[in-house]
Amino acid sequence: MCRHHPAWFVVVLALILPLACGAGGDQSTGDKLVVKPYEARDFSRLKGMQGFSDHALDQHFTLYQGYVRNTNLLLEELTQMAREGKTATPAYAELKRRLGWEWNGMRLHELYFDNLGGKEPLPKDSLLMKKIEANFGAYEAWQADFRATGAMRGIGWVVLFEDQHTGRLVNAWINEHDLGHLAGATPLLIMDVFEHAVLPDYGLKRGEYINAFCENINWAAVQARLRKEGK
Ligand SMILES: [Fe+2]
Numbered sequence: 314m315c316r317h318h319p320a321w322f323v324v325v326l327a328l329i330l331p332l333a334c335g336a337g338g339d340q341s342t343g344d345k346l347v348v349k350p351y352e353a354r355d356f357s358r359l360k361g362m363q364g365f366s367d368h369a370l371d372q373h374f375t376l377y378q379g380y381v382r383n384t385n386l387l388l389e390e391l392t393q394m395a396r397e398g399k400t401a402t403p404a405y406a407e408l409k410r411r412l413g414w415e416w417n418g419m420r421l422h423e424l425y426f427d428n429l430g431g432k433e434p435l436p437k438d439s440l441l442m443k444k445i446e447a448n449f450g451a452y453e454a455w456q457a458d459f460r461a462t463g464a465m466r467g468i469g470w471v472v473l474f475e476d477q478h479t480g481r482l483v484n485a486w487i488n489e490h491d492l493g494h495l496a497g498a499t500p501l502l503i504m505d506v507f508e509h510a511v512l513p514d515y516g517l518k519r520g521e522y523i524n525a526f527c528e529n530i531n532w533a534a535v536q537a538r539l540r541k542e543g544k
Contacts, residue, residue, distance in 0.1 A: 364525025431531030
């Protein structure tokens with residue numbers, strides 16, 4: 314190489330090559346990280362909602378903030394461990410598994426709070442109503458199935474999903490936060506059926522909690538999650 318290039322070129326190449334090949338990259342990559350911790354959202358607009366006491370909502374908001382905090386902590390810890398070359402450790406593996414649980418606990422709560430606070434029923438001539446009727450036969454049949462899913466024993470989430478591939482609507486159960494998600498499907502309507510969502514106001518009467526949920530659905534928020542036609 315030296316015989317075919319001037320000396321200055323060789324010097325520049327010697328300076329650039331280690332960077333291009335990633336030598337010493339941990340330091341420079343780390344310095345360039347610009348990902349900021351995620352900030353918990355404010356859902357206090359829901360206070361005063363009929364069927365949900367402010368006390369229960371406040372407890373629920375605090376719980377949600379814990380998921381945000383833990384998600385940030387996990388992402389920070391995993392990044393640090395990767396920088397330190399600790400990815401082949403049991404600790405890294407367990408934290409990596411934990412991330413899906415905390416992340417989904419965070420995001421599912423946001424979707425849940427966002428689809429609450431409505432006062433109007435789903436308009437009969439809306440696109441979502443037409444899709445529900447096409448997939449379930451009737452709105453009442455869809456709601457009966459959604460409610461039945463929520464009445465299942467166990468803790469988790471009831472989700473009306475829309476498959477992004479076919480547009481099909483499916484009521485599904487997510488166990489805790491991380492098992493049962495339908496890949497490629499978008500959550501349209503989310504109902505929390507963890508005990509912390511039900512017990513404060515309704516004790517063991519989950520059916521009454523589901524009634525309250527159904528009477529406060531923000532259908533405008535749900536419809537905004539529908540896939541765009543032609544997609
Ligand atoms: Fe919850």
